[in-house]
Amino acid sequence: MAAGTVLLSLGLALALGLLALPRGAEPRCFCQVTGYLDDCTCDVETIDAFNNYKLFPRLNELLESDYFRYYKVNLQKPCPFWDDNSHCGMRDCAVQPCPSDEVPDGIRSASHKYSEEANNLAAECEEAKRLGAVDDSLSKETRQAVLQWAQHDDSSDSFCEADDIHSPEAEYVDLLLNPERYTGYKGPDAWKIWNSIYEENCFKPQNVKRPLASGRGDDGGHTFYKWLKGVCVEKRAFYRLISGLHASINIHLSARYLLQDTWSEKKWGPNITEFQQRFDEDLTRGEGPRRLKNLYFLYLIELRALSKVLPFFERPSFQLYTGNKSQDAEMKHLLLEILHLAKSFPLHFDENSFFAGNKKEAAKLKEEFRLHFKNISKIMDCVGCFKCRLWGKLQTQGLGTALKILFSENLIEKIPESGPSYGFQLTRQEIVALFNAFGRVSTSVKELENFRNLLQNSEFSGERET
Numbered sequence: 473m474a475a476g477t478v479l480l481s482l483g484l485a486l487a488l489g490l491l492a493l494p495r496g497a498e499p500r501c502f503c504q505v506t507g508y509l510d511d512c513t514c515d516v517e518t519i520d521a522f523n524n525y526k527l528f529p530r531l532n533e534l535l536e537s538d539y540f541r542y543y544k545v546n547l548q549k550p551c552p553f554w555d556d557n558s559h560c561g562m563r564d565c566a567v568q569p570c571p572s573d574e575v576p577d578g579i580r581s582a583s584h585k586y587s588e589e590a591n592n593l594a595a596e597c598e599e600a601k602r603l604g605a606v607d608d609s610l611s612k613e614t615r616q617a618v619l620q621w622a623q624h625d626d627s628s629d630s631f632c633e634a635d636d637i638h639s640p641e642a643e644y645v646d647l648l649l650n651p652e653r654y655t656g657y658k659g660p661d662a663w664k665i666w667n668s669i670y671e672e673n674c675f676k677p678q679n680v681k682r683p684l685a686s687g688r689g690d691d692g693g694h695t696f697y698k699w700l701k702g703v704c705v706e707k708r709a710f711y712r713l714i715s716g717l718h719a720s721i722n723i724h725l726s727a728r729y730l731l732q733d734t735w736s737e738k739k740w741g742p743n744i745t746e747f748q749q750r751f752d753e754d755l756t757r758g759e760g761p762r763r764l765k766n767l768y769f770l771y772l773i774e775l776r777a778l779s780k781v782l783p784f785f786e787r788p789s790f791q792l793y794t795g796n797k798s799q800d801a802e803m804k805h806l807l808l809e810i811l812h813l814a815k816s817f818p819l820h821f822d823e824n825s826f827f828a829g830n831k832k833e834a835a836k837l838k839e840e841f842r843l844h845f846k847n848i849s850k851i852m853d854c855v856g857c858f859k860c861r862l863w864g865k866l867q868t869q870g871l872g873t874a875l876k877i878l879f880s881e882n883l884i885e886k887i888p889e890s891g892p893s894y895g896f897q898l899t900r901q902e903i904v905a906l907f908n909a910f911g912r913v914s915t916s917v918k919e920l921e922n923f924r925n926l927l928q929n930s931e932f933s934g935e936r937e938t
Contacts, residue, residue, distance in 0.1 A: 516768070518818065518819055519768060519771065519772075519819075519917065520917065520920075520921065522817060523771070523914055523917045523918065524917065524918050524921055526813060527810065527813055527814070527914060528914050528915070528917075528918050530806065530809060530810050530813065531810055531907070531910070531911050531914055532911070533806065534803065534806050534807060534810060534907065535647075535907060535908060535911045536648065537792075537799070537803045537806075538576050538579070538794045538796070538799070539579070539792040539793075539794050539800070539803055539904070540647075540904055540907055540908060541646055541647050541648050542570065542575055542576070542579055542644050542645070542646060542647070542904075543644070543645055543647055543862075543866060543901070543904050543905070543908070544635070544637045544642050544643065544644050544645075544901060545635055545642065545643065545645055545862055545865055545866070546635040546636065546637075546639055546641045546642040546643075547567060547641075547643075547858050547861055547862060548641040549635070549641075549853045550853065551853055551854035552850050552853065552854075553668065553850070553851065553854060554854065562655060562656045562657070562857075564653075564654075564655040564656060564730065564859070565655045565656070565657055565856075565857040565858055565859050565860070566858060566859065567645055567650050567858045567859050567862050568645075568646075568649060568650060569643035569644060569645055570643070570644040570645060570646050572644070574646075575644045576794040576795050576796070577794075577795040578793040578794040578795035578796075578800075579644075579793075579794055579795075579900070580644075630842075630846070630872065630876060631842050631845045631846055631849070631871075631872030631873070631875045631876055632845070632846060632849040632868060632869045632872035632873070633846055633849045633850045634849075634869065634899075634901060634902075635865070635901075637901060645862060647866075647908060650859060650862060651728065652721075652724050652725075652728070652859070652863040652912065653724065653725065653728030653729070653730075653740055654725040654726075654728060654729045654730055654740075654743075654746075655857050655859050655860060656730075657855075657856065657857035657860050661856050662855075662856075662857075662860075664854075665851060665854060665855055666718065667685075668851055668854075669714060669848050669851055670682055670711075670714065672847075673714075673844045673845075673847050673848050673851075674707075674710060674711045674714060674844070675703065675707040675710060675711070675840075675844065676699070676711070677699070680695055680696055680699045681695065681696065682696055683696055683697075683757070683759055684756065684757065684759055692757065692758070693757075693758070693759070704837070705826070706826060706827060706837055706838075706841060709769075709773075709826075710841060710844065710845070712765075712766045712769045712770070713766075713769070713770055713773065713871065714848070715762075715763060715766040716763075716766035716767045716768075716769050716770030716771075716913075717770060717867060717868075717871060718763070719750075719751075719763040719764060719766055719767040719770075719916070720767055720770065720867075720912055720913050720916040721863075721864075721867070721912075722750045722751075722763075723747070723751075723767070723916040723919050723920065724912065724915065724916065724919070725746070726742065726743050726744075726746040726747040726750060726919075726923075727741075727742050727747075727915075727919040727922070727923075728740045728741070728742075729741065729742065729743035729746055731743065742919075742922060742923065742926060744923065744926055744927065744930070747923050750763075751763060751764060764920070767913070767916055767917070768917070770871075770913055771913050771914070771916075771917060772820075773874060773878075774870075774871065774874045774909065774910045774913055775814055775817060775820075775910070776820055776878065777873075777874035777875075777877040777878050777906070778810070778811055778814040778815075778874075778906075778910065779811070779814045779815040779817065779820065780877055780878060780881060780884060781811070781877045781884060781898075781906075782808075782811045782812065782814075782815055783884055783885070783887045784884060784887055784893060784896060784898065785804075785807060785808060785811060786808065786889075787887070787888075787889065787890065787893065788890060789890065789892070790804075791804065792804050792807065807907075826878075838879065841875075842875075845868075845871075845872055845875065846872075848868060849865070849868045849869065849872060852864040852865045852868055853865075863912075866904075866905050866908055866909060867905075867908075867909045867912055869901070869902065869905035869909070870905040870906045870907070870908060870909020870910065870912075871909055873898065873902040873903075873905055873906040873909075874906060874909070874910070876902075877906075880896050883895040883896040884896050
C-alpha cells in the first residue's frame with residue numbers, strides 16, 4: 473500500500489487573551505489567530521474560512537441524518553491494561569442506548585441493499601462463504617487457526633481495535649441524544665488515561681518528560697521539544713495527532729460546559745475560564761498555543777483523508793442505506809458534495825514523503841505506527857465515564873479510519889467505477905466514525921472562532937467600563 477502524508481509542523485501564530493484574570497495578572501490584548509503555517513503555503517485564515525463558512529454547515533447537516541447519528545458500541549468491555557472497576561457515578565456520565573425499534577430497519581438489517589448489483593454481490597458472498605467454509609475433516613486446532621488467519625487478514629489494515637458489533641453487549645447509541653460535553657469526569661482517573669496514552673504509546677522514552685506532566689519538574693519543555701525535533705517526521709506526527717485530538721476534546725468540554733444545574737433547568741454553554749486554563753499561553757506556560765497548532769494539524773490530516781476516499785463513495789453501488797430511499801439518495805448527494813468540497817481545498821499539503829526511504833525500514837515503522845495507535849484505541853475501554861468512553865472510542869476509530877485511508881492510496885486508486893471494491897473496504901462503523909470524528913474536529917475549529925469573539929467582546933466591554 474502506498475503511504476500517505478507529509479506531516480507538517482504547523483506554526484500557527486496563536487496568542488490567547490485573558491478574561492477571568494488570575495490574581496496579580498496584568499490584562500493583555502487578545503490577538504486574532506493569523507499567519508502562514510510552517511513549510512507550506514497554507515494559512516490559518518484559509519482553514520478557518522473554509523471550515524466555518526463552507527464545510528461545517530454541510531457536515532453538520534449530514535451528521536444529523538439517520539445513517540450517521542446511530543453508532544453501535546460496546547461500553548461494557550473491561551479495561552485490558554489494569555484492574556479498574558470504578559465508573560463515574562455522575563448522571564451526566566451516563567449513556568442512553570436506543571431501543572432496537574427506534575433504529576431504522578436498514579441500519580439494523582445490513583443485508584438489505586438497494587441495487588440489483590449489490591443484491592447479487594451479497595448472494596455471491598454468501599455462496600463463497602458456504603463453499604469456502606472450513607473443511608470438517610481438518611482437526612479442531614487447524615480449523616481454529618484458519619479462522620484466526622481470516623480474522624487477521626480482515627484486521628491487518630486496521631488502526632483500531634474495533635468492537636464486535638454482533639456481541640450481545642453492543643448497543644446502538646443515538647449520538648444526537650448523547651452529545652459530547654463536560655460531564656465532571658476529571659482528576660486522577662482522567663489523567664491516568666491520557667498519561668498512559670502519552671507515556672506508553674507516543675514513542676517517547678521514559679527519561680524524556682512531557683511539559684506540565686503532573687507531579688514532575690518542568691524545564692519549560694526544552695528537553696521534550698528537543699527530543700521531538702530530533703525524531704523522524706512520522707513519530708513527531710503521531711504525537712501531534714494525539715495532542716490535536718486531546719486539544720479538540722478539551723475544546724468541546726469548554727464549549728459545552730454545565731453552567732447551571734437546578735431542579736428546573738440545566739444550562740450548557742461556553743466556559744471561557746475553562747478554555748483559558750487549557751489553552752491560554754501564560755496559564756499553560758506556552759503549551760496552549762502548541763496544543764492548538766496540533767488541532768489544526770489533525771484537521772488537515774483528516775481533511776486529506778476525506779479528499780482521498782472520494783472514489784469509494786462515488787460508486788453507484790454504494791448506498792447510505794437506512795430504509796428511507798428518498799432520504800438516503802439525498803444524503804448520499806450531500807456526502808459527495810462534502811467530499812468534493814474537501815478535495816477542492818486549495819492548500820492541501822504534499823504527502824509523498826511519509827514512510828519514504830528504505831522500504832524495509834518504512835514498512836517496520838508503519839507497522840509500529842499502526843500498533844501504537846491500535847493500543848490507544850484499546851485504552852478507550854479504560855475510561856470510567858461512559859459518555860467520555862463513547863466519544864473517545866468513536867473519535868479514535870474515526871482517526872484510525874482516516875489513517876487507514878491515507879495508507880491505502882494505491883488500493884483506492886484501483887477501485888473500479890462500477891462493481892464491488894475488493895481491495896479496499898470500509899464498514900458502516902468506520903464510515904460513521906470517520907465523518908463524526910471529523911465533525912468533532914471541524915466543530916473545534918468553529919468553536920475557536922466563538923471563543924475569539926467572546927474574548928474580544930469581553931475586552932471591549934472592559935475598555936468601555938474603564
